[in-house]
Amino acid sequence: MRINLIFVLTLIFAYNADNIDGVIFKFTNFVCDIHNASWIKVHQCRLKAVKRNHITLNMNATLLLPVNRAHVQVQFLKNSNGYKLFHYNATIDICRFLNQSYDPVAIMIFRQFKEFSNFNHTCPYMGNIYVKDLYLRPELVPLPIPTGEYLLNLKWIFDKKAAITTKQYFIIEESK
Numbered sequence: 001m002r003i004n005l006i007f008v009l010t011l012i013f014a015y016n017a018d019n020i021d022g023v024i025f026k027f028t029n030f031v032c033d034i035h036n037a038s039w040i041k042v043h044q045c046r047l048k049a050v051k052r053n054h055i056t057l058n059m060n061a062t063l064l065l066p067v068n069r070a071h072v073q074v075q076f077l078k079n080s081n082g083y084k085l086f087h088y089n090a091t092i093d094i095c096r097f098l099n100q101s102y103d104p105v106a107i108m109i110f111r112q113f114k115e116f117s118n119f120n121h122t123c124p125y126m127g128n129i130y131v132k133d134l135y136l137r138p139e140l141v142p143l144p145i146p147t148g149e150y151l152l153n154l155k156w157i158f159d160k161k162a163a164i165t166t167k168q169y170f171i172i173e174e175s176k
């Protein structure tokens with residue numbers, strides 16, 4: 001696990017920044033790649049355009065086996081002639097994290113979707129899991145993150161075996 005400490009500290013201390021007006025965070029694509037169909041069945045994996053700058057992310061899936069041990073490999077990438085790692089590449093122990101949030105970047109991601117999802121309790125997980133009408137809220141993403149095109153790549157690993165990768169593409173731009 002390699003974390004750029006300055007990036008993380010910036011995220012933490014920028015939490016109270018109030019200069020976020022004039023920035024738009026918007027999903028541009030959402031992809032679900034299944035690695036192991038024994039673990040998960042995806043019913044829905046899509047973005048919905050509610051209105052011009054309001055795009056919501058929706059996912060609905062069934063966990064076919066009880067998940068007692070889970071990790072997520074988090075990569076934050078920025079597009080500049082192809083997506084390249086942008087400061088953050090870490091593996092989070094999900095069951096440990098759900099007991100006690102311990103990683104600042106994971107906390108930031110979790111805050112974005114917790115209230116739009118039933119992914120909000122401690123392990124084990126089994127059966128239906130969903131994210132519904134999630135939209136990005138810049139006030140929960142501490143600046144400074146430069147404008148540009150980003151990819152949050154999440155590889156979900158159950159019982160040490162890759163189950164699914166979800167790719168959340170979004171842009172950060174100045175509003176006009």
Ligand SMILES: *[C@@H]1O[C@H](CO)[C@@H](O)[C@H](O)[C@H]1NC(C)=O
Nearest residue numbers: 036037038039065159161162
């Ligand atoms: C898929 O998951 C099942 C259940 O854990 C496991 O038995 C199987 O080995 C996995 N397959 C691969 C290719 O990892």
Ligand SMILES: *[C@@H]1O[C@H](CO)[C@@H](O)[C@H](O)[C@H]1NC(C)=O
Nearest residue numbers: 043044060061128130131132
């Ligand atoms: C998810 O899909 C299942 C099966 O299709 C459905 O019963 C359930 O209502 C869906 N949940 C949400 C939140 O859309």
Ligand SMILES: *[C@@H]1O[C@H](CO)[C@@H](O)[C@H](O)[C@H]1NC(C)=O
Nearest residue numbers: 001002073075085089090091
């Ligand atoms: C990101 O982390 C994974 C797992 O720890 C590692 O295999 C991979 O090489 C890392 N990628 C980069 C670009 O550092």
Ligand SMILES: *[C@@H]1O[C@H](CO)[C@@H](O)[C@H](O)[C@H]1NC(C)=O
Nearest residue numbers: 093094095096097099122123
């Ligand atoms: C989470 O907390 C419960 C209850 O305190 C404990 O039994 C369990 O082992 C913890 N799990 C992890 C992954 O830390």
Ligand SMILES: *[C@@H]1O[C@H](CO)[C@@H](O)[C@H](O)[C@H]1NC(C)=O
Nearest residue numbers: 114115116117118119120121
């Ligand atoms: C978890 O999500 C479910 C479904 O949205 C909701 O009913 C429940 O109150 C949530 N629990 C917590 C602790 O946020």
